[in-house]
Amino acid sequence: LKRIAILTSGGDAPGMNAAVRAVTRKAIFHGLEVFGVYNGYQGLINGDLVQLNLGSVGDIIQRGGTFLRSARCPEFRTEEGRAKAVVNLKKFEIDALVVVGGDGSYRGAQKLTGLGFPTIGLPGTIDNDIPGTDYTIGFDTALNTALEAIDKIRDTASSHERTYVIEVMGRDAGDIALYAGLAGGAESILVPERPEDLKEVLNRIQSGVNRGKKHSIVIVAEGAGRAQDVGDEIAKETGLDTRVTVLGHVQRGGAPTAADRVLASRMGAYAIDILLEGKQGRVVGVRGGKMVDLDIDEALDENKHELDLEILELSKQLSI
Numbered sequence: 594l595k596r597i598a599i600l601t602s603g604g605d606a607p608g609m610n611a612a613v614r615a616v617t618r619k620a621i622f623h624g625l626e627v628f629g630v631y632n633g634y635q636g637l638i639n640g641d642l643v644q645l646n647l648g649s650v651g652d653i654i655q656r657g658g659t660f661l662r663s664a665r666c667p668e669f670r671t672e673e674g675r676a677k678a679v680v681n682l683k684k685f686e687i688d689a690l691v692v693v694g695g696d697g698s699y700r701g702a703q704k705l706t707g708l709g710f711p712t713i714g715l716p717g718t719i720d721n722d723i724p725g726t727d728y729t730i731g732f733d734t735a736l737n738t739a740l741e742a743i744d745k746i747r748d749t750a751s752s753h754e755r756t757y758v759i760e761v762m763g764r765d766a767g768d769i770a771l772y773a774g775l776a777g778g779a780e781s782i783l784v785p786e787r788p789e790d791l792k793e794v795l796n797r798i799q800s801g802v803n804r805g806k807k808h809s810i811v812i813v814a815e816g817a818g819r820a821q822d823v824g825d826e827i828a829k830e831t832g833l834d835t836r837v838t839v840l841g842h843v844q845r846g847g848a849p850t851a852a853d854r855v856l857a858s859r860m861g862a863y864a865i866d867i868l869l870e871g872k873q874g875r876v877v878g879v880r881g882g883k884m885v886d887l888d889i890d891e892a893l894d895e896n897k898h899e900l901d902l903e904i905l906e907l908s909k910q911l912s913i
């Protein structure tokens with residue numbers, strides 16, 4: 594192993610820069626050469642690679658987004674596209690590729706592995722929906738952004754008798770909603786993994802009103818439905834003044850939190866460690882605080898990310 598490349602792909606996430614920095618520095622520490630690929634898989638197809646040195650990844654650990662930029666690349670889904678990518682990887686004499694991205698990006702990495710090209714995947718997405726890891730790079734930052742917004746809405750909520758319905762991101766996963774809802778003291782949390790009867794939500798709001806609560810906060814994961822619909826229903830059934838906020842893409846931006854920088858640094862370094870051990874076709878995760886790696890096929894096909902239902906239950910117990 595002499596020369597590796599790294600790319601970021603799919604939806605960007607805070608902490609991707611910290612991951613690229615860690616991969617680059619750890620690789621150089623071990624005497625390897627590192628190339629950065631711009632614009633995800635599109636950059637592989639176009640041959641958009643530049644050598645990274647220690648300084649290339651300086652002053653980026655604190656920045657959101659990804660300086661290598663990310664892209665969605667339909668051409669990489671075709672055999673011809675992937676063949677072009679492999680030609681470029683050979684041309685640049687790359688021995689292994691590290692891909693930072695979500696499950697779509699993992700599928701791309703799986704295809705490259707299938708073509709015999711050594712690849713390692715790092716989970717980079719705010720959604721926390723990647724199999725094989727407790728946490729993804731970017732999740733903690735998005736969660737804290739959502740929580741900050743919930744806290745601010747709560748401040749204004751306290752001065753009025755209102756119900757606030759707040760929609761957070763997460764695609765098909767309820768993780769951001771669950772953790773932000775628990776941390777933000779929400780009355781109800783709607784997640785796609787455990788659909789809840791709206792009647793239960795209404796009951797909870799009503800019993801809150803009955804015991805003199807001034808306001809209620811309902812968190813809706815985007816995968817569980819639209820906050821506007823939930824808000825309309827609450828207003829119709831309870832007659833309470835109901836306001837709806839959709840947080841949207843603010844959750845994708847911002848400086849990565851300490852937790853995301855630490856996770857990205859550990860995962861990036863671990864990717865180099867396992868490459869040096871001769872492993873390939875693996876994805877990196879954190880389980881119970883420890884770095885782990887598993888086969889990319891296994892991660893994609895046999896494991897499914899699961900929401901922590903105990904936490905959901907806890908949030909219910911604490912919001913009576």
Ligand code: ADP
Pocket residue numbers: 602603604634664665666667668669670671694695696697698699700701702704718
């Ligand atoms: P994410 O990685 O955030 O889930 P996408 O699902 O858009 O984002 O995937 C990112 C990119 O990965 C796609 O634009 C495509 O280039 C590549 N990709 C996704 N799925 C596949 C697949 N089945 N085969 C090959 N490449 C894929």
